[in-house]
Amino acid sequence: MMKKGIFITVEGIDGSGKTTQINFIKNYMEEKGYSVVLTREPGGTKIGEKIRAIILDPENKEMDSITEMLLYASARAQLISELIKSAIDEGKVVICDRFVDSSFAYQGYGRGIDIELITRVNDIAIRGIKPDITFWFDIPPEDALKRRKTSSSSDRIEREKIDFYNRVYDGYSILAKTYPERIKRIDATRDIEQVSMDIKIWLDKIINRAL
Ligand SMILES: Nc1ncnc2c1ncn2[C@@H]1O[C@H](COP(=O)(O)OP(=O)(O)O)[C@@H](O)[C@H]1O
Numbered sequence: 001m002m003k004k005g006i007f008i009t010v011e012g013i014d015g016s017g018k019t020t021q022i023n024f025i026k027n028y029m030e031e032k033g034y035s036v037v038l039t040r041e042p043g044g045t046k047i048g049e050k051i052r053a054i055i056l057d058p059e060n061k062e063m064d065s066i067t068e069m070l071l072y073a074s075a076r077a078q079l080i081s082e083l084i085k086s087a088i089d090e091g092k093v094v095i096c097d098r099f100v101d102s103s104f105a106y107q108g109y110g111r112g113i114d115i116e117l118i119t120r121v122n123d124i125a126i127r128g129i130k131p132d133i134t135f136w137f138d139i140p141p142e143d144a145l146k147r148r149k150t151s152s153s154s155d156r157i158e159r160e161k162i163d164f165y166n167r168v169y170d171g172y173s174i175l176a177k178t179y180p181e182r183i184k185r186i187d188a189t190r191d192i193e194q195v196s197m198d199i200k201i202w203l204d205k206i207i208n209r210a211l
């Protein structure tokens with residue numbers, strides 16, 4: 001029987017270093033002999049990318065927060081059924097740039113939607129698939145904002161005010177404290193190599209099934 005794969009999710013506000021470290025995780029796991037699948041939320045499937053475009057379109061100013069929460073969950077449902085579930089069943093390592101914790105942090109703590117409601121909706125979407133480990137890149141929102149390229153035009157979510165990001169940050173902080181066995185807080189204010197070294201320690205534990 002083939003052994004079950006590993007599901008890794010990466011969380012944190014934009015500019016916290018997710019994309020940078022996902023590349024490290026991918027290379028490291030491939031060196032260890034795993035077949036790695038990279039994906040992102042919202043999106044990762046043809047349908048999901050269309051939903052992503054609706055969510056992030058700066059012109060969709062009138063979007064209701066419940067509509068937004070359901071769209072994220074819809075894209076997630078498609079990603080789980082089309083890609084994540086089968087990849088895990090095939091023994092692969094799946095690395096997802098954002099997952100359900102983003103819905104709790106942004107739609108829950110950021111927008112103020114009831115956490116219990118987000119849980120119920122997402123339980124329908126994820127069909128029992130839970131991350132084996134989640135890295136939360138902890139960096140103050142102001143520092144993360146500074147890292148973001150000033151040149152690139154911002155999407156609908158990125159145009160939110162600093163107060164919103166502070167609530168999202170507090171949300172991540174609460175989630176990490178609530179689920180310490182799954183969510184690993186990584187000090188993302190340090191340089192890229194130092195952050196990668198922290199991640200490597202956790203990956204070795206996961207590989208050895210010692211988590
Ligand atoms: N540890 C770090 N220290 C300094 N700059 C970083 C660090 N990690 C990433 N960066 C830079 O910050 C910017 C945002 O990083 P990125 O990985 O794209 O973050 P995210 O995917 O979370 O938005 C990029 O220009 C990246 O090169």
Ligand SMILES: [Mg+2]
Binds near residue numbers: 018019020
């Ligand atoms: Mg990124």
